[in-house]
Each structure stands twice: as C-alpha cells, then as structure tokens.
Amino acid sequence: MNITAGSLLSQINSPADLRKLSKDQLHQVCEELRQYIIDVVSVHGGHFAASLGVVELSVALHYVFNTPYDQLVWDVGHQAYGHKILTGRRDAFPTNRKYKGLSGFPKRDESEYDTFGVGHSSTSISAALGMAMASHYKGELDRQHIAVIGDGAMTAGMAFEALNHAGVANANVLIILNDNCMSIDPNVGALKEYLTDITTSPTYNKLRDDVWHLLGKLPVGKRFTREMASKLEASLKGVVSKSSNLFESLQLRYFGPIDGHNITKLTDTLQDLKDIPGPKLLHIVTTKGKGYALAEKDQTTWHAPGLFDKITGEIFKKQVDRPQPPKYQDVFGHTIIELAEKNDKIIGITPAMPSGSSLKFMMEKMPDRAFDVGICEQHAVTLSAGMATQGMRVFCTIYSSFFQRAFDQAVHDVAIQNLPVIFCLDRAGLVGEDGPTHHGAYDIAYMRSIPNVIISAPMNEEELRNLMYSAQLEENTHPYVIRYPRGQGVMPEWRTPFKAIKAGTGRKVRDGKDVAILSFGHVGNFVTEACKELISDGLQPAHYDLRFVKPLDEAMLHEVFRNFSKVITVEDGAITGGVGSAVVEFMSKYNYHAQVKMLGIPDKIVEHGKPEELYRECGYDPAGIARATREMLREKITVTV
Template identity: 45%
Template structure:
C-alpha cells in the first residue's frame, strides 16, 4: 500500500489531503525522520516533537509568499520534507546533501534565512513584518521559537520591541520543556506553571461569580471590586507576562492535535498585532528511546531502528577532547575551591556533567544566554573566584561585547578562563556551527591569551596554566578524539608563549597550531621517507607567540608553513606574519595553510 508521505512533493499536496488523513501522514513523516537519522547522525528528538505543528502551519499558510522563520533551526526537518526536499532528505547533513538547518541556497522560496543559532527568529520576523508595511506587501509572518530559545536575551529584546510596535506577527512558542538539555531559569518555571493550570478557567469563573453577587455600596467599593477583578485576572491568566509586553497570548494548546492546531491557527490569522501562540509538544514523540531520553537523542545516530541502541563506531573506545576537559576541570576543582564552571545550556555538550554532579554549588547553567554567561563569569572573577566558561567557539562569538567589555577591559583583575570547544570544522553541522573565526575575534583584545593543545595531556596542562594565571585566557580544542596513543608526542610543562620543536629538519619547517600538530607531524614523517627533512613546531600559543623560536625558524629554513584549522584571515598564520613583519624578518618565506575566505559546507 502506497504511503501518504510518498505523495508529498510540496505544501499543496499536504493541503489537498483530508484532515482525517493527517495523523497518519504525521506518523509516516516520523518514520522517515527516524530512518534517515538512524543512518545519518542528526537532530532527532526536536524534530519528532514538531511534526504536527509544522504540518498545521503549512496547512494554514502559503509560505511561497508568507514567511516562516525558525529559531534554533535544527527543528526544520519536517519543513524540508514538506517543501520539495523529501527525496533529497536521505542526504541529510552529508557532503553536497541537505543541510541540517534552514538554508537559503537550498530553498530561496521556503527558507528566508540560513540559520542555526538561537534567539534570532522573532527579531528577523519582526523585520519582515516592518518591511510589509514599508513595501505594501500582504504576507503573513510566522516565527517558531523552541528548544529553550524563548529564554535567550535576544528573544526578549524582540518581544519588547514587537509589543510596542504592534506589527502583525505570529510567534509560535514550541514548548517542549527542553533546550538540548532540560531548560533552566525563571522563564522555564513560568511556562511549567502555565502547563499545569488546565483548571484555571473553571476557578476563574467561580471567583468572578462570587465577585458579581457581592453587594455593592458606592464608588469606593466599585473601585475595590475593579482592582480585585484585575488582580484575579493577572494572577490567573496564563501568558500574562506576554500580555504585559503588549503581545496577545493564546494557549497552551496540545501541539500534537492536528485538527485543534489547524482550527486555532485559522482563528488567529485575521487578528491584528503581535500574537504569541503557546504550543505544548513532546520532544522525541513517536520513538520511545528518544522520548525517554531526549537529551541523548537530541543529536543522535547512527542507531538501531528496532531498539534505538546507539551504534558504536570503531572510534568508540577513544576519548574526546570534551571528556578530557570535563574530567580535568573536575580534578582541578577538587584542589582549588575557587574554580567555578559556567555553561550556556550545554552541560552534556561541553563535558560539564561530572563537574555539575560533583560540585553543584559551583556550577551555573544560564540557559541559551552566552552574553549573560560571560557577564556572570565577570562578576564571579571580580570576587576573586576562577570561573571557567565552557562555550562552543561558534557560540562565544554571540558574547563578543561581554568578552571585550566585561572581561578584557577589567584586565588582570578578572581572570575568566574560556574553554572553547568545537574549535575548527565540526563536520555535519555545517557553517552555522564551524568554529573557524575565534582566533580572529579574540587575539586583538588587549590582555587576552590564546592557546590550543596538540593532545589530551597538553589540554590538561593548559587548563591548569589558565586557572593558575591572572587575566583572561582561552583554551581552544576541537570536536574530536585525542590522538592515538601510539602516536603520542611528549607533553611537558611550559610557560606562557613557549612553543616546542617536535621534529628537526633543514629543508623546511611547519609551525602548527592545536589540532593541526599531529597531522603536520605525520606529513613531515612522510616527506622524510622521501628524503626531505622538515622541522615541526608545536606553536601552543597564538597569543603570546614564541617570538624568539619563530624568528629563529624563519632565519634558518628556506620555507616555513603555518598550519591551522581556522580562517586564514586574522588567524594564527596572520599573527605570525604580523610579528615577523614588525621584526623585519623575511616574510616571503611564509606560506599559510588554513581555511579560505568562505563558509564551509557540512560534511
């Protein structure tokens, strides 16, 4: 029997289906997503939770002319399946395949923005709504905010502006109680209270009945009654925080009831002004392993379809840099009671779960709020503590002003350590998540020190050095396993700005930074077998550089390569060139190897 999903080539095919067939289509879409992600690692739990909501939105709107903006873009799989990309969905997150995020190049019609970070959808949607008035355009604007993004500072900035401007915009709050890990903070607690108030309407009616039968004697009592009624309204109405911002609130509504969703959305469409539509969904719905453990299956695969068991690769016994960092920080904190850990909604991804469990009083998860994370670390450091902010490279750039103003401007007094995971290319996540710009946006800040380990042992040494030193510093490491033990090169104690020579050679030299040290060493060994002896230097530091050693290497070798997993513009090689130029050295000997001036695709 043919599957309904096989007939979906565009949103019109969805709209032509009877509503009673849509639940079956939803299950088939879930099966397709589970099947593909079981082979191609991807964001599973979030997409399983948003199936009915995405279908209802496409059923009610025409996004060829209307605009749908996704916050935390990894929720877009169903959207892609419904908008002409079903057959290509098998290539999800593969090289030359479909991106795991909204992508303008993929679909200029249905993906208005290329996006993968959180907090931006309401702002972008409000801009589209403002453009409607300026350009006299008749189109509906919808922003879907989920996976904890409503707690991001930028979301509240946009809500504040939207409530004041009164533009026509529908904000769909996909409330699944989760970011990547369970959400934290007052906003999360507030939404939880809304979810558990199904009886508020009945109670509200009873109170109004009592108020209405009270005897009224004169104007003062009338005023008291009005004030009491308003107090009851404000205390009992869900979503009052949004109403107070000038945004009409509707909900909460079951996000898996397609007829209810369609009916409600159609009733909301003609209403003028900003609207927040609160939808309750279940992350991982339809696949028991994912619904029971949505964090593990947030970014899942490959796994076995029949039981969801993660398929361990041949690399399974290896240890990741993330794990080394987490264990090392917990070990340091055991001896140093001033060490604090800060994360922005990613305790699992940054390796801080062991620290959290061991030192809950010295652990802070601020939600998807990198700016606040850095500001919080600033206050901790100003009090003499040693905060370590564990943030991905691509997400730390969201807090650049705080790194500059709240940390570096305070100079030596504020000793914040940035543990910057996912430095370099991150594979299937693509350009929104590659960490290829951090050296450039950090090394020009006065007082900031930058380092990158060649292996796990060096990561431990660098973390200890950073914690023990005054002033801001950053330890950069990749989304990768530490190098094979049999290839391990010795790691010894070192001081700031001290590089090391790993291999001697007179025919040329390679100065490698961080994760590029081992590949450079292997390349030199291969060249050695062909009779070309190339020296290999582990730079360790992008700031401060080992000026004396680098100058000596350039003076004594005919050609010198700098190698980095970072954009060439402003990166480690640029730092070397600048220093050599300032010192009057022969910069013509330098050849930089790194990432070219373009965004690198997934895969």
C-alpha cells in the same frame, strides 16, 4: 537501504499538495512523516528528537498558511526536518548533513521555503518581526509571518528584546512558543518554572478554556469583526489580569497553552489566529522525541544519537579493537574536576551545553560549583567576570561559534578589566556536519585583536590538561583562551601529571632543514602525519608546535626565521587575521625575509560534511600539508616582507 515514504507523504511534493488533502487525512500524514524521519535518521544520522516533537506543528503550519508567500521562520533548525520533507526535499532528505547534500538547518539558498538561515538559537522572533515590518511598509497587509521558537531558545536575551519590540510594532507576526522543557539538555531558570506554572495552574487553564470556547463559536475561515476581536481581547485581559501574564504585559496577545500534538486543534487554532491582526503568541506544549518511546524517555541522548536500529533502539558504536583516545570535551570535563578538588576557587559555567561541553560531570559531582545558565552566552561571560572580581577562577566553556555572541562582553567586561576568566572554546575549527553556523572559524582572529588576552591551543590531551592547570594558577592574571576541536584527541593514556606551561612558549616537535612547519593546536597531528610522508620522499621538514598565538614564542620564531627561508603555518581557523597573520606580523616587525604559506580555513563560507572531507577541501589535511610543502620547495622565493 531503500527508504520509501507512505502513501500520502509520497504524493506531497510541496505544501500546495498538502493543502489539497482533507483535514481528516492529516493524522495519516503526521504518522507517515514521523515514520519517514525515524527511518532516514536511523540509517543516515542527524538530529532526531526535536523534529519528532513538531511533526504535527509542521503539517499544520504548511496546511493553514500559504507558504512560501506567508513566511515561516524556524528557530535553531534542529526541528525543521519535517518542514524540509514537506517542501520539496523529501527524496533528497537522505543526503541531509552529508557533504554536498542538504543542510541540517534551514538555509535560504537551498529553498524558498527557508526564509531565514538559522543554526544558532533565539533569532526567529527578530527575523520574523523584521519581515513583518518590511511587508507592512510595502503594503503586503495580507502576508503572514510566523516564528517558531522553543522554550529553551526563549531564555536568550535576544528573544526578550524581540518580544519587547514586537509588542509595540505595527506588524502582523505570530510567535509560536514550542514548550517541551528541553533544548539539548533540560531547560533551566525562572522562565522554565513560569511556563510550567502556566501549563498547570487552574487560572491559566480557565483562560485557555474561555478563549477556545469563544473561538469555537466564530465562523471558520471568516475575518473577525471589530466587535469579535474586541470581545476576545476583553475576555483574555479579564482573566489574564488576575494572574499577570508575562507575554500580555509585553502587549502580545497570548493564546494557549494547547496540545501541540493534536493536529485538529492546531489547524483550527492557526486558522482562527490568521484573522487576528497584530503581534500574538501561541503557546503549545509538545514532547521532544514524540512517537519514539526511547527518545521521549531520554531526550538528551536522542537529540542526535547517530545511527541506530529503529526496532531495538540500539545506537551503533564504532567497533574498535584497542583503547581509543577520549574526546577533548571529556578531557576538559574530567580535568576540571581534578583541578577543582585541589583549588576551591574554581567554578564552571556553561550556556546550555552541559552535555556537549562535558561540564555535566562537574555539575553532577559539584553542583554548587558548576552551573548551566541557559542559552545566553553574553550573560555567561559577564557572570564569569563578576565571579572573577571576587577571586574565583572561572572556567567558562562555550562552543567557539557560540562565543561570537559574547564578543562585546569578552572585550568590555573581561579584557578591559583584565580579569583572569578562563575561556574553554570547544568545537574550535571545522566541526563537520553541522556546517557553517557551527564552524569555530573566527575565534583566533577576533580574540587576537583584544589586549590582555592569552590565546592557546593544545596539540593533544596532555597539553589541554597542562594549559587548564596553568590557566588557574594564581600567577596568571589575564583572560586566558584555550581552544580545542570537536572529537577525539590522540592519546588513549591521557591522564598525565600536571605541568605548568609558561604563556607564550612553544616547542619543537622535530628538527629539519628544508622547511619549517608551524602548527597551532590539534592540527599539529596532521603535520606529524604529513612529515612522515615527506620524510619518505627524502625531505627534511622541521615541525614547531606554537601552543600560543598570543603571546607568540618570539625566541622560537627568531630561531625559525634565522634558519629557514621557507615557512608554512597550519591552523584550524580563518587564515585572515589568524595564526599565519600573526607569524607574518612578527616577520615584518623584525625585518626577516622568508617565503610564508598559510594553510587554514580560507576566506569563504565552508559548508557541511565530515571533518576530514572539509579539511581536505580547505587543503590542510595531512595530504594537503604534504602537497603544499612539496610545491613550496619547488618554488623560488617570490614573496618577501
């Protein structure tokens, strides 16, 4: 399908082109930009509602500020599609999130307009403040620095830390709070309630009216005099002091709230704020999914809906003629309810991912036992630890990549105290189109280094259920990691009876004599496929499902190394420090001699693409495993440990 941009948008190849237009033309630019995003995403896929909500802001920012000299930092990046289109990537936008195409998030080596690479939440204020302080040090006093952060991202501790510093830093930074009551799911917590109060209370509306009445009298395009700035500050503090503004208390000049979809108001406001030095915060109110009615009504579904008919709103689903395996996340979501119905000590915790992790099912059925704590992984882990001290069996479900933020808490608050918190790490391994900021590549390596921790991975849905069942039993007294990938499993009939699995026990999937292939987790299914191909070639590979990388099944590994001189390990994680490393450490400890080939995520940043494209690139898709096996069987033993 040939998608063309509107008459004005088609002429904008850089923000410099945008700034040639009159202010009266910006309304049309916004309409064309919004329509172009809808057209492309409906056909090619990607995140959707977030970028629609900041179309006017994207246009206003690039119209008012001298980007890229003025530095713009987008938080997360779901909302940066309009920014990308306006900064020279319009024609390439249909390749967004595709293999070798544009990244779905701002990326420094993709464009000079992407000043900071993002994908996770709540980093924008720290990054923009760092840039502003560096500019001040270098004497670039005319340079502007803008951080755009959503109200969901503002709940993270890192954002508060940055606000606390920004208020006392001698730096020219503008923080734009994009308030739409949403991240992926609806926002939670006291900050949400506070922002709601700001946008609805008469006192804050009076503050808004006073401030903008004063700004309206100032000459546009001219610098504030000291007297004007002083008058503005006095007006602000005089009203704010009556209602105790959080941001003002941190010494940030607060402006707003204003309508984030009023392009005229936005451009006028930003133009005036350019001339106010120091740290300041502009509060804008927007609607996620603005301009597409279905996305405005159901913002969670339309966060990233996949392909859809833009006219009817029908979201296209893959047509299948037989029952399909469920997603691992849904197996988790339904299984935890089954377990909780039998064990009243079970609690579910997630940091802002109730839909993504499928904890939403438990939150709906057992709202007093399942909690979304906001975008704050550190808090989620220590909260879980606190509950564990009181005898609760807490399933803390976090995306593998996001769990990296809570490493310190996992060590100090859980492992050192040997608390039996159960970490269900969703999206482990290569996740696909979201790319390197979301790949769950490192959890095996960093968690394996921590004492007391059990680390497991299921090869299928039945094993996931059994691992969850085993982790919540009273006899388990250790932190317990269960990692599983994004997407579907392999068992359409997955509701199997629970069976306990002893920690540190693997299983032999098939006998063989030529080579032993040791797999960890879902990639064992890739090995099964590879074995079929190898058997058709007359080879006889053995396949072992480790299930645990800590503790290892030493009895099974003794069997492997007594009987095989060639061993291949396969993991959906970083090879460095991962499963293969654990196996080689075992081999060295017991003085075995064998040739070992490790397959997994190599020591490089793997970019975005479909999962199968990335598995192939990294060499551990079924074809890659079969190829590596054939190559090994042709080689002489050259490596001994």
